[in-house]
Amino acid sequence: YTIRHSAVWTTIAIYTVLLSASSTWSIVLYPTFFSPLRDIPKPSGGSIFMGHFFKIMREPAGEPQRQWVQEVPNDGIIRYQFAFNDERVLLTSPKALAEVLVTKNYEFIKPKRLREGIGQILGIGILLAEGDEHKRQRKNLMPAFSFRHVKDLYPVFWSKSREVTEAMTKAIQEPSTDEKPNSVLEISTWASRVTLDIIGVAGMGQDFNAVQDPNNELYQTYRNIFSQSGSARVLGMLGFILPLWFLRALPVKRNQEVMEASKVIKRTAYDMIQAKKQKLEKAERTDVDILSVALESGGFTDEDLVNQLMTFLAAGHETTASSLTWAVYLLCRHPDVQRRLREEIRSGLPSISDPAAQVSSTDIDRLPYLNAVCNEVLRVFSPVGLTLRAAANDSTILGHFIPKDTTIIISPWAVNVSKELWGDDALEFNPERWLGPGRANTGGADSNYSFLTFLHGPRSCIGQGFAKAEFACLVAAWAGRFEMQLEKEDYVLEIGGGITSKPKGGLNVRLTAIEGW
Numbered sequence: 001y002t003i004r005h006s007a008v009w010t011t012i013a014i015y016t017v018l019l020s021a022s023s024t025w026s027i028v029l030y031p032t033f034f035s036p037l038r039d040i041p042k043p044s045g046g047s048i049f050m051g052h053f054f055k056i057m058r059e060p061a062g063e064p065q066r067q068w069v070q071e072v073p074n075d076g077i078i079r080y081q082f083a084f085n086d087e088r089v090l091l092t093s094p095k096a097l098a099e100v101l102v103t104k105n106y107e108f109i110k111p112k113r114l115r116e117g118i119g120q121i122l123g124i125g126i127l128l129a130e131g132d133e134h135k136r137q138r139k140n141l142m143p144a145f146s147f148r149h150v151k152d153l154y155p156v157f158w159s160k161s162r163e164v165t166e167a168m169t170k171a172i173q174e175p176s177t178d179e180k181p182n183s184v185l186e187i188s189t190w191a192s193r194v195t196l197d198i199i200g201v202a203g204m205g206q207d208f209n210a211v212q213d214p215n216n217e218l219y220q221t222y223r224n225i226f227s228q229s230g231s232a233r234v235l236g237m238l239g240f241i242l243p244l245w246f247l248r249a250l251p252v253k254r255n256q257e258v259m260e261a262s263k264v265i266k267r268t269a270y271d272m273i274q275a276k277k278q279k280l281e282k283a284e285r286t287d288v289d290i291l292s293v294a295l296e297s298g299g300f301t302d303e304d305l306v307n308q309l310m311t312f313l314a315a316g317h318e319t320t321a322s323s324l325t326w327a328v329y330l331l332c333r334h335p336d337v338q339r340r341l342r343e344e345i346r347s348g349l350p351s352i353s354d355p356a357a358q359v360s361s362t363d364i365d366r367l368p369y370l371n372a373v374c375n376e377v378l379r380v381f382s383p384v385g386l387t388l389r390a391a392a393n394d395s396t397i398l399g400h401f402i403p404k405d406t407t408i409i410i411s412p413w414a415v416n417v418s419k420e421l422w423g424d425d426a427l428e429f430n431p432e433r434w435l436g437p438g439r440a441n442t443g444g445a446d447s448n449y450s451f452l453t454f455l456h457g458p459r460s461c462i463g464q465g466f467a468k469a470e471f472a473c474l475v476a477a478w479a480g481r482f483e484m485q486l487e488k489e490d491y492v493l494e495i496g497g498g499i500t501s502k503p504k505g506g507l508n509v510r511l512t513a514i515e516g517w
């Protein structure tokens with residue numbers, strides 16, 4: 001039997017019937033009646049075919065999850081649906097998080113599409129490695145992040161903080177133009193410039209000079225690639241639905257930009273490796289930066305090293321830049337906190353204008369309010385809103401069966417402000433919670449899984465100590481020198497960003513340099 005006596009029509013008809021049947025099964029029947037996850041509490045709303053996809057598309061990464069953690073009664077896991085009702089399991093309780101991040105860490109791996117997607121820019125290094133390969137890389141790189149080593153980096157953090165503060169002071173003294181009064185600076189770009197320089201000097205022994213030169217190629221490349229453009233977001237989301245080879249073949253500008261960026265970043269990494277190798281061959285004093293440690297471990301080929309450097313360049317600067325931007329935003333919104341912080345900094349640290357002055361880890365650790373403010377910024381606005389895992393095999397979480405390939409969502413942003421974990425004032429910016437006996441490291445929360453900014457366990461942020469030290473120095477320099485006010489009093493925050501969150505459209509802040517420090 002054939003349709004219209006044509007093999008072609010018959011094939012099309014059979015294909016259409018099969019496709020409809022399989023779509024009905026996977027989009028409607030399976031998630032509604034058969035999925036072993038269907039009994040897990042889920043948020044209301046969502047469309048019949050696309051689940052909560054449109055809400056997720058509309059809002060910044062981590063925002064819907066932030067609402068669901070507060071609103072959906074649950075025992076540690078929530079289920080929601082992505083495009084075509086593809087199921088997601090969101091972890092909310094310390095027990096569930098401990099299971100996925102620590103006890104069964106290598107059973108819940110980074111999803112393949114994430115690896116293939118961001119790997120072009122982040123490199124296939126430690127961030128995306130799995131299992132024994134990840135363990136080996138982490139062991140080889142750890143010495144560069146030991147406290148003993150990070151302690152020695154404070155002079156780099158402080159002198160770059162001084163350089164950027166001086167450059168900003170100069171910028172606000174330049175003549176005004178019609179469009180922009182001189183005293184207003186867009187903070188997130190300054191934050192990215194200085195953190196890129198810091199990872200260059202402290203991580204690889206190379207100053208990219210982005211603080212002095214905003215046209216620096218590497219800085220511009222990252223700026224472009226991390227930009228919050230609509231097409232970037234749409235392509236990113238489509239990556240979860242359509243095959244990557246198809247998306248990459250689309251003739252859209254974004255694909256070209258990503259390829260160009262990948263080339264520039266790879267070339268920069270490669271040049272740095274060659275320069276460092278020559279230095280080592282000449283038996284010059286060996287450095288303890290990340291690159292030297294990786295080279296000396298002998299555990300990486302040149303190609304591996306390029307990938308590791310790409311990882312550290314990206315993971316190590318946009319995250320801290322995001323935190324610094326949020327710190328300025330929150331200090332503007334809380335002038336009392338800003339004043340109190342400035343007083344502590346000015347009485348406890350040498351002036352940022354003094355080129356001979358240095359600060360040590362002890363000097364910074366002696367300032368409880370600075371540490372409280374930094375921790376509270378990192379809690380309220382975790383730069384990484386959410387991250388993903390996939391079940392490598394059939395598994396369980398909190399005794400609940402989780403089929404192979406289920407996507408698991410960990411949202412530091414949501415967990416960090418969960419009322420269940422932090423109390424009714426969880427959403428408020430209140431550095432006070434980090435002050436008082438036993439609170440400096442906990443913020444008063446019962447479990448350390450309540451603070452997920454750097455995650456926990458074998459895949460937690462390897463650069464946590466580095467980032468916190470760098471962040472504290474930068475906040476101290478800016479809050480010590482400048483009085484900061486939002487350019488527009490009626491500014492309404494809109495959160496944007498891709499992998500890391502930032503105020504949409506940048507953050508314009510009026511700076512007044514305060515004499516006497």
Ligand code: HEM
Pocket residue numbers: 126127128138199203311312315316317319320323382383384387388412452453454455458459460461462463464466467471
């Ligand atoms: C405030 C600043 C930072 C934040 C909030 C942050 C956050 C994170 C998070 C959430 C992860 C885990 C991602 C995942 O597994 O899904 C991570 C991993 C990582 N971070 Fe950071 N990070 C920061 C700064 C840095 C810095 C300064 C460096 C390097 C100097 C760095 C290097 C890395 C690396 C290499 C990994 C992968 C670790 C592994 O998989 O073993 N990060 N970071």
